[in-house]
Amino acid sequence: MSPDHDAPSSTADACTTDASLTSPSSTEAAARALLDDPRALLRYLYRVAVDRALPGKILAGHLPPPPKGRTLVIGAGKGGGSMAQALEAAWPDAAPLSGLVITRYGHVPPGYAPRRLEIVEAAHPVPDAAGERAAARMMQRVRDFRPTADDQVICLISGGGSALMPLPAPGLTLADKQAVNRALLASGANIVEMNCVRKHLSAIKGGRLAAACAPAKVLTLMISDVPGDDPQVIASGPTVPDASTCAEALAICRRYRIELPPLAVEALERGDWETPKPGDACFAGHEQRIIAAPRQSLLAAADAARALGIDAHVLSDEIEGESREVGRVHAALARSVARHGEPFRKPCLILSGGETTVTLVQRPGRGGRAGEFVLGCAIALDGQEGVWGLAADTDGIDGIEDNAGAFLSPSTLQRARALGLKPADMLAANNGYALFEALGDLLVTGPTQTNVNDFRALLIR
Numbered sequence: 001m002s003p004d005h006d007a008p009s010s011t012a013d014a015c016t017t018d019a020s021l022t023s024p025s026s027t028e029a030a031a032r033a034l035l036d037d038p039r040a041l042l043r044y045l046y047r048v049a050v051d052r053a054l055p056g057k058i059l060a061g062h063l064p065p066p067p068k069g070r071t072l073v074i075g076a077g078k079g080g081g082s083m084a085q086a087l088e089a090a091w092p093d094a095a096p097l098s099g100l101v102i103t104r105y106g107h108v109p110p111g112y113a114p115r116r117l118e119i120v121e122a123a124h125p126v127p128d129a130a131g132e133r134a135a136a137r138m139m140q141r142v143r144d145f146r147p148t149a150d151d152q153v154i155c156l157i158s159g160g161g162s163a164l165m166p167l168p169a170p171g172l173t174l175a176d177k178q179a180v181n182r183a184l185l186a187s188g189a190n191i192v193e194m195n196c197v198r199k200h201l202s203a204i205k206g207g208r209l210a211a212a213c214a215p216a217k218v219l220t221l222m223i224s225d226v227p228g229d230d231p232q233v234i235a236s237g238p239t240v241p242d243a244s245t246c247a248e249a250l251a252i253c254r255r256y257r258i259e260l261p262p263l264a265v266e267a268l269e270r271g272d273w274e275t276p277k278p279g280d281a282c283f284a285g286h287e288q289r290i291i292a293a294p295r296q297s298l299l300a301a302a303d304a305a306r307a308l309g310i311d312a313h314v315l316s317d318e319i320e321g322e323s324r325e326v327g328r329v330h331a332a333l334a335r336s337v338a339r340h341g342e343p344f345r346k347p348c349l350i351l352s353g354g355e356t357t358v359t360l361v362q363r364p365g366r367g368g369r370a371g372e373f374v375l376g377c378a379i380a381l382d383g384q385e386g387v388w389g390l391a392a393d394t395d396g397i398d399g400i401e402d403n404a405g406a407f408l409s410p411s412t413l414q415r416a417r418a419l420g421l422k423p424a425d426m427l428a429a430n431n432g433y434a435l436f437e438a439l440g441d442l443l444v445t446g447p448t449q450t451n452v453n454d455f456r457a458l459l460i461r
Contacts, residue, residue, distance in 0.1 A: 031308055038388035038459050039407055041308075043443065045301040045349070046404075046455055050394050052300035053223060053292035053450040055079060059086040062221055062291050066095035069150030072216070073099030073117055074138055074209070076165045077158025077235055078124065078395045079223045081108040082449035084117050084156060091116075100141050101156055102134045102164045107447045125400060126181050127166030132174045135167035135204050139212055147216030155209070155218055159225025159395065159451035161235025162195055167204040169273050171263045177201060180258060187256040188359035190320050191226050195236040199275055200249035201264060205236035206275030211282040213239070218286045224293040225395075225453040227318035227354045231288045241283055242275035293317070294353040294452045297394065301457070302351055310459075311348040319354035319454075323369040324427060326356050327376030327391075330458060334377075334387045337460045346386070347461035353454050358399075358430060365431025368399025371406045373456065375432040378412040379423055385410050389458045392443050395451035398433075404445045405455075406436040415439055 034041045051057070073087060080103035091097050097116045104124040112119075122131030147153065166177050180201060184194045199206030210218050218239050226233045231240045250268040253260055260268075267273050276282055294317040302312035315333075319326060330352070337344050344350070356369045367375075370391040381387055392398065392405025416423050419438055426435045436442050 035308060038409070038461075042388060042390035042407065042457050042459060045304055045457055046390060046392055046443070048304040049297035049301040049452070049455050050448045050450060052297045053394065053452045055083040055086040055223070055291075055450060058291050059083055059221065060090035062289050063087065063090055063154075064152065064219060066092060067150060067152040069148055069152070070096040070098070070145075072142070072145050072147070072151065072153045073097065073101065073156065074142065074153060075156030076102040076161035076238075077156070077223065078104045078107055078160035078447070078451045079158030079449060080156055080161075080164075081112060081119055083158065083221070083223070084114065084119055085109050085112045087154065087156065088115060088117055100134070100138050102131065102138070104160055104164065104447070107449070109449055122164050124160045124163040125185060126178055127163045127174065129174060131164050131166045132168070135165040138165070139167065139204060139209070142209070142212045147213050149215045151216040153213045153216050153218045155220040155239045157220055157235045157238070158223040159235065159453065161238065162198045162205065165202075165204050165235075165238065167202055169201050169203050169264070169267070171267070172201060172261065176261050176264070180260065183258045184256070186360040187258060188322065188357050189252065189256050190357055191355050192230075192233050193252045193256075195233050196244045197249045197252055197258070198236045199242055199244065200246050200268060200273050202236065205238050206242040207237060207240055207280070207283070208276065209238035210240065210286060211276050211280075214282045220286070220288045222288065222290045223450055223452060224290050225355070225451045227320055229290055229293050231290070239286070240288055241278040241280060243278055244275070246271045246274050292450065292452055294454075297452045297455070298351050298353050301455070302349070305349045311344065313344055313348060313350050315350060315352040317353040319352050319356065321356055323356040323358050323372035324376030327373040328380040330373075330456065331377045331380035334389075334458045334460050335381060335384050338384055338386045347459075350458040350460070352456045353452070355453050360430055361428070365426065365429045366401060366434055367430055367432035368393065368397075368401055370398040370404070370454065371432030371436055372427070372430065374406045374408045375423060375427045375435060378408045379427060381408070383410055383413055387458060387460050389456070390443065391454065391456045393451075394448060394453060394455050396445040396448040401433055402444060403433065403442040404448075405443045406432065407441045407443060412439065412441070
């Protein structure tokens with residue numbers, strides 16, 4: 001196979017599309033085909049990682065039995081529709097069940113027609129009025145439910161829940177929340193910092209939703225998309241205690257020069273918008289379970305590679321930092337393996353996850369953190385022979401674009417320059433999408449119905 005085997009042969013191949021996410025046959029012939037085609041192999045391993053985190057395969061085993069009273073289902077996230085679908089399918093028909101779950105536009109599973117739950121779609125990553133209305137209705141739904149000690153609340157949480165539940169703190173508007181959210185996304189702040197701010201400007205996040213459910217017991221089922229899998233951070237922890245403070249939120253805004261309305265500055269300085277803390281009585285008897293996490297998906301991909309006879313190494317599922325810089329570090333490691341057989345012997349696969357960030361220029365081009373990683377990595381590799389790669393978000397959406405991520409090969413820079421593109425300039429302009437679109441190196445999957453954050457794989461042979 002030539003190093004350019006992954007280059008598209010026609011306009012029809014301009015993007016790699018795989019909406020079904022169906023695993024290929026495990027026959028010997030299929031295995032040989034994967035080993036002969038680095039791009040197909042990397043795409044397959046991405047599908048394995050996503051498959052490990054699909055709610056339809058894992059959620060039912062975490063459900064409690066029906067309570068003496070009623071069950072109310074609430075929640076939000078990019079996996080919210082598929083989590084609700086899995087719960088409805090597993091819940092006994094005779095047991096009372098109702099509720100409301102918010103997910104991103106276009107993320108309701110195809111063919112899912114909710115019978116007992118209501119699914120509302122809203123905007124992500126910048127919240128919209130539909131999300132604000134849905135979050136307000138969710139709080140009202142909890143109040144109208146009038147929970148008792150015999151009832152239970154099941155909360156379905158996955159990544160993206162922060163933007164999908166934009167219920168502003170008293171005195172703030174949706175426009176205020178949108179402005180702060182845009183500034184945070186462009187600032188380079190990490191997810192812990194962003195969600196600390198979001199919690200303290202909210203009337204529903206940071207444990208406030210759980211407080212409204214008392215005295216019913218709350219079981220929160222989470223798909224983690226954050227480094228470290230901290231329940232307080234996933235979707236800004238609407239049903240879990242919050243140890244962060246108003247003072248910390250204000251300090252983060254000042255550090256990244258995030259402009260806040262004067263009312264918010266004053267409220268944070270006084271501590272008026274403090275969140276419910278660990279030990280608060282409103283959390284008595286509550287339980288949180290992480291049903292899918294980044295490390296589990298990376299390990300599944302590593303096992304799949306080893307089953308094909310490829311040594312696989314998981315660096316970490318908690319890698320953070322500027323995407324292009326993380327790409328350069330990965331490139332240095334891959335180059336060392338390719339040239340010197342250190343620290344791993346080739347052929348091998350290097351996997352990593354986590355949540356990198358992108359600090360945007362004033363007028364950025366198109367692209368997300370996966371594309372930024374791949375372009376930074378490709379520039380640092382500078383055509384290194386024997387290295388292929390894929391970085392993609394496991395929810396199928398890189399930033400706000402229509403692709404999950406992008407591929408790299410030994411010929412990435414050469415093909416780009418042959419088209420008159422300047423990779424370094426495009427990286428500086430946050431315009432990775434345009435480069436990989438021109439090369440036909442985008443991975444397009446559509447919504448995957450889950451979200452365990454970044455998937456990065458480098459194949460060295």
